Amino acid sequence: MHKHVLIGLVAVMTAAGASARTVYDAGKALRQNCQSGGYANPYTDENGGVWSYRLSNENANTNSSPALACGTYTYFGKTLAGFALDNTKQASSIRVNISGSSISTGSAGSEPVEPDELIMFPANSEYQWAHVRFTVRQAGWYSAFVSAHDIVKEAKASEGSGVKVRLRVNDVTQVDGIVSIEDYSTTNNTHRFDFQMPVRYVAANDTIDLLVGRNGANASDNTGVKFIVTKEDDGAFYDSGVALSENLATVNTNPYGTAKNGTWYFLKTAVPSSSVDFSTWAPSEFDHYVSRLTYFGARSDGLKGLGVENNGTIKSPYIVVNDKSSYSASMAPCELQIHPNGSDAKSWTALRFRPPVSGRYSASVVARDVNKGGAGSNGVDVYLLVAERVVASSYISAETFASTAHLVFESRLVAAGEPVDIVVSPHGQPSSDATGISAIFRREDARVYDAAKSFIDKQKRGDWSHPFADAIGGGAIWDLGAKTNAWSGDQFYPIPINDHFVNPYGNLLGWHVHAVNNDAKTPRFAMATNGIASVDSQYITTSPLLATIPYEFVVQPNTPGYQSSSPTLQATVPSNGLYCVRGYVRDLNNNTSNGDGVLASIVADGHVVSSSVVSRDSATTLYEAAIGADRLWLKAGETLEFVVDPREGNASDATGFTACYDFSASATAHVVNVDIAGAGEGKSLRYSERGREGWRDWNRWNALRPSGLSSASVEDCREADGVTKSNVGVTLTRGSGSASVVGSGSSSVLDNYVQSSGTSDLYTFTISSLKANEPYTLYLYSAKGGASGNATFTVGGVAKGVEESWSLGATKMLTRFEVKSDANGVITGTFAAADGNGGAMNGLTVVGDFPAYKPRGTMLVIR
Numbered sequence: 001m002h003k004h005v006l007i008g009l010v011a012v013m014t015a016a017g018a019s020a021r022t023v024y025d026a027g028k029a030l031r032q033n034c035q036s037g038g039y040a041n042p043y044t045d046e047n048g049g050v051w052s053y054r055l056s057n058e059n060a061n062t063n064s065s066p067a068l069a070c071g072t073y074t075y076f077g078k079t080l081a082g083f084a085l086d087n088t089k090q091a092s093s094i095r096v097n098i099s100g101s102s103i104s105t106g107s108a109g110s111e112p113v114e115p116d117e118l119i120m121f122p123a124n125s126e127y128q129w130a131h132v133r134f135t136v137r138q139a140g141w142y143s144a145f146v147s148a149h150d151i152v153k154e155a156k157a158s159e160g161s162g163v164k165v166r167l168r169v170n171d172v173t174q175v176d177g178i179v180s181i182e183d184y185s186t187t188n189n190t191h192r193f194d195f196q197m198p199v200r201y202v203a204a205n206d207t208i209d210l211l212v213g214r215n216g217a218n219a220s221d222n223t224g225v226k227f228i229v230t231k232e233d234d235g236a237f238y239d240s241g242v243a244l245s246e247n248l249a250t251v252n253t254n255p256y257g258t259a260k261n262g263t264w265y266f267l268k269t270a271v272p273s274s275s276v277d278f279s280t281w282a283p284s285e286f287d288h289y290v291s292r293l294t295y296f297g298a299r300s301d302g303l304k305g306l307g308v309e310n311n312g313t314i315k316s317p318y319i320v321v322n323d324k325s326s327y328s329a330s331m332a333p334c335e336l337q338i339h340p341n342g343s344d345a346k347s348w349t350a351l352r353f354r355p356p357v358s359g360r361y362s363a364s365v366v367a368r369d370v371n372k373g374g375a376g377s378n379g380v381d382v383y384l385l386v387a388e389r390v391v392a393s394s395y396i397s398a399e400t401f402a403s404t405a406h407l408v409f410e411s412r413l414v415a416a417g418e419p420v421d422i423v424v425s426p427h428g429q430p431s432s433d434a435t436g437i438s439a440i441f442r443r444e445d446a447r448v449y450d451a452a453k454s455f456i457d458k459q460k461r462g463d464w465s466h467p468f469a470d471a472i473g474g475g476a477i478w479d480l481g482a483k484t485n486a487w488s489g490d491q492f493y494p495i496p497i498n499d500h501f502v503n504p505y506g507n508l509l510g511w512h513v514h515a516v517n518n519d520a521k522t523p524r525f526a527m528a529t530n531g532i533a534s535v536d537s538q539y540i541t542t543s544p545l546l547a548t549i550p551y552e553f554v555v556q557p558n559t560p561g562y563q564s565s566s567p568t569l570q571a572t573v574p575s576n577g578l579y580c581v582r583g584y585v586r587d588l589n590n591n592t593s594n595g596d597g598v599l600a601s602i603v604a605d606g607h608v609v610s611s612s613v614v615s616r617d618s619a620t621t622l623y624e625a626a627i628g629a630d631r632l633w634l635k636a637g638e639t640l641e642f643v644v645d646p647r648e649g650n651a652s653d654a655t656g657f658t659a660c661y662d663f664s665a666s667a668t669a670h671v672v673n674v675d676i677a678g679a680g681e682g683k684s685l686r687y688s689e690r691g692r693e694g695w696r697d698w699n700r701w702n703a704l705r706p707s708g709l710s711s712a713s714v715e716d717c718r719e720a721d722g723v724t725k726s727n728v729g730v731t732l733t734r735g736s737g738s739a740s741v742v743g744s745g746s747s748s749v750l751d752n753y754v755q756s757s758g759t760s761d762l763y764t765f766t767i768s769s770l771k772a773n774e775p776y777t778l779y780l781y782s783a784k785g786g787a788s789g790n791a792t793f794t795v796g797g798v799a800k801g802v803e804e805s806w807s808l809g810a811t812k813m814l815t816r817f818e819v820k821s822d823a824n825g826v827i828t829g830t831f832a833a834a835d836g837n838g839g840a841m842n843g844l845t846v847v848g849d850f851p852a853y854k855p856r857g858t859m860l861v862i863r
Contacts, residue, residue: 021236021442024049026132026210026227027116030096034081039070041083048137049229053083053094056131060168060209063127068094075222078103080119085128092123094130107153109181109191109401111224118225119151120212122163129213134229139204141237143440144197145228145364146210147406150181152220161216163223165193168209169202175332178215179223181401191401196366196438198334199237233445238262240351240422240439241334245323248306252296261356261550262441266293266308268317268341269348269423293319293349307336316433317341317349336437337370338424340380348425353441356550357453358416358582358660360444365407365422368436369398380433385421386412387584387626395427396435411444415584416452416658417549418626450660451478451569451642452551455527466495467572475574475636482523482564486601486608486643487807493564495525523567523644526554546588552656554588557598557646569642569659579632581609581661583642586624587616588654596649597621600657601805603641604632605696608805611812613647614655629804631777633667633693669693669777670850671720674730675843677703678741678752689749691845692779692806692814694720701843704730706739706754716856725853727769728846735762742840750783750813753840756791756833763831767846770825775818776848778827781806783813783842791839795819795829813842825851 029045030053042052055063068083073095082095097103097119102112113119120130136142148165162180166173177193202208210227243264247256255265268291293308307320316339322331331337341347355361367382379397383390384407394405414420420441426433454471455478467479481494527548548554555567573579585600597615601608609632612625634640642659671694690696700722706712715729732739732754743752756763770776782791782802792799793815800815807813821827827846833839 021233022047022231024229026051027096027118030082031098031116050135050137052133054131055085055092056129056211057127058129058213060171060211076103076105085123092128092130093121094132095119105151107181110151110153111149113151113224119222120225121222122212122214124214129211132210132227134208136202136204136206141199141232142202143199143230143232144208147194147226148179149192149224150179151224152222153181163221164213164215166211167195170206190403192404194366194404194406196364198239198241198438199232199440236443238353238441241321241336244321245334248323254292254308263354263549265352266319267350267352268293269350317347319349319351331436338435338437340424340426340433348423351422353420354417354549355414356416358450358658359448360411360446361414362410362442363408365439367396368404369396370436371434372398378427380435381425381427383423387418413580413582413662415582415660416551418584447472448660448662449476452553452658454478477572479570480525481568481570483566483568483643484563485566485645486603489606492568492570523558523564524556525567548656552658554654554656555644556654557644559650560646566643566645571640571661573634573638574636576635577663578665578667579634579661580630580664581632581640582628583657583659584626585614586656587614588656589616596647598653598655599645599647600627601643602627603643605634605638607690608807611805631693633695635695669847671845671847672717672726672728673701673720673845674704674714675701675749676752676754677705678743693845693847698722701749704732706741708738708740710734710738712739726850727853728850729768731766733764750781750842753842756831756839758833758836761832765829767827770821771849771851772821772823772825774821774849776821776846778817778819779814779845781814781842782840783807790834790837791831792834793829793831801834
């Protein structure tokens with residue numbers, strides 16, 4: 001399990017004229033104020049946020065005692081700066097770590113105080129709470145995040161019992177807790193306290209307050225605190241608690257859409273074993289064990305709340321929300337409480353969010369164990385997933401220091417409808433496992449090219465012509481057509497202009513390719529133009545299709561083997577650069593008695609870069625899956641294609657998919673390609689063929705030619721432009737036996753390879769003459785080999801099999817590592833077969849900044 005993750009927040013700048021998300025950091029503000037020499041109080045920070053530092057009682061009423069003194073203070077050898085009642089050790093104080101490095105107190109169980117983190121200390125008086133106030137200057141939507149931890153442990157627990165931490169908005173308490181290293185067994189005591197205030201509208205001159213006060217004796221109660229206030233973009237955030245509160249006040253449905261069109265689901269899972277480690281669990285297993293919670297009700301005990309649950313009696317598993325404006329029974333306003341099944345450790349609880357629009361999203365999820373159950377209670381595991389892949393996880397328990405966790409991801413390209421899940425599981429023993437969850441998903445104000453949005457915008461104007469421009473413009477074009485299959489090169493058959501139809505299922509409007517009868521025109525595209533499907537098999541068991549989601553295409557392929565079997569959405573990119581592409585695919589057929597699903601792929605300039613089979617007809621296949629790739633080098637006018645191929649049993653193949661991409665950066669990196677070559681002379685460039693990175697028109701490969709010896713090398717490789725010289729070299733050595741070429745010996749890229757016969761047949765590869773201690777991206781290819789080409793590559797202690805596609809076929813053939821060279825400018829790794837079926841290594845690509853080329857000396861011998 002991962003430890004809790006603390007978010008690093010910075011101001012996000014957006015294009016001129018667009019709204020901006022602004023982050024106000026209390027610690028950074030105080031540090032800048034002190035370093036300016038002014039020690040102003042109140043103080044306006046660089047983003048216009050107004051801060052004041054004061055002494056108050058627990059209700060935030062300011063003390064009338066003398067003004068706070070200011071200055072620096074040495075703490076465990078590091079420098080703090082800020083305000084205090086006076087400059088004695090026992091006075092209330094609010095200071096910040098300005099030393100530029102972390103401060104460790106050495107106390108058992110404590111965590112370092114990071115740079116720009118506050119240290120707050122309350123004196124032994126009910127009127128000397130350390131108090132930081134943020135005054136809102138501009139009305140709008142705001143959120144707040146607090147993370148507090150005890151940093152000094154007393155010699156005896158009785159000498160100090162930590163501090164109280166309280167967050168208030170307009171003098172109304174939102175949440176409070178006790179932070180203590182000394183005694184965390186008492187109810188509500190924790191070593192760390194994380195909390196985020198749900199996004200809410202706050203008027204100008206309103207206040208958001210953080211208070212730290214004594215909890216009994218005040219000895220050594222210095223508390224590390226991060227306090228972040230964020231002004232959010234209007235309409236770009238989705239809050240789990242607010243969403244459930246809105247739903248409970250209206251129709252009580254599951255799933256349901258919110259005013260901002262996000263779709264929320266409340267689910268339970270039935271895992272195959274209580275001992276399963278979800279972080280290594282196959283995503284297909286999670287997908288197949290999900291069902292919805294179907295009852296609505298209210299708790300009547302101390303953990304009051306409204307919500308959805310499993311059996312009509314508000315017994316676990318359940319998800320409830322505090323829909324009040326103030327906190328109660330340890331639940332903050334609009335905070336969820338999630339509980340897995342209290343009698344079955346295999347039944348977990350999940351909250352699923354499907355975003356309504358493709359875009360770059362960030363997530364901030366705070367999880368708190370809110371129920372200290374004593375002996376036998378051991379907390380929960382919390383997982384954050386995107387497209388059913390774990391991106392963050394943590395174990396939390398009120399019985400330990402690890403009572404809260406902050407799970408995040410930042411600026412991730414997510415396709416419309418791609419699920420983001422929060423899963424809570426009992427940690428082996430489902431007792432006293434109530435968990436407070438606050439989840440905020442935010443869509444950035446970023447330029448994302450979205451096929452469906454552009455399609456709907458155009459058809460609403462009554463214009464059915466295509467290809468059609470993306471809504472962003474600038475030369476980005478979309479077209480609908482068909483291919484024989486995903487790996488059939490540049491072949492693409494556009495759909496006839498104005499050849500559209502109304503689907504008999506209801507409001508699905510779209511295009512087809514072949515002019516047969518109205519419903520049998522395949523392959524075809526369709527879309528619910530109002531964003532809402534007319535059927536949902538959860539409630540209408542005879543429905544042939546599952547419900548679509550907003551901005552989702554519905555496609556159906558033809559019989560395999562025809563020139564136009566596979567519906568294809570083609571994007572023509574607008575400019576040179578690095579691209580990130582994402583798609584999400586779902587089997588929509590409610591008929592599981594026949595058919596074997598479809599193969600969905602993304603093709604970049606003729607190369608399959610990602611693919612997945614989806615099918616509701618097989619217990620071992622995904623119902624839905626994400627496909628995508630990043631760092632794709634594309635020039636203006638080159639294409640991205642989203643292709644849905646039929647499989648052998650081409651029945652019940654209605655498929656939902658969404659597609660998007662964005663321009664991530666200019667392509668300035670240096671690239672060296674090395675191919676395992678067949679027999680022949682020379683070590684220099686052999687031919688030009690597109691690699692995983694680099695432009696197609698200059699992607700040249702250096703030849704490494706094993707010749708039956710145990711080792712083979714290539715030196716002074718040229719970069720992929722075929723012109724730029726480098727001193728980069730690659731050596732490949734077999735641990736036992738000769739390194740011989742297997743393959744046809746042809747000049748086709750990655751057509752030859754060295755082969756490992758099993759897990760103990762190890763090759764070592766060394767990449768030399770790099771810059772020392774510099775980051776590089778490394779691609780390792782395994783296109784040929786044993787029964788499945790199942791290779792294992794290990795670099796920097798991390799082992800991976802092939803993960804990504806890069807070929808004119810639908811097979812995965814490469815893996816990627818982000819690594820650093822060592823002090824000598826060397827990267828070393830190993831290759832072996834993953835099992836007895838054998839495995840292949842066909843070549844590699846290294847991307848990064850190389851040292852300036854130095855010609856090697858020549859020795860002339862005269863006899």
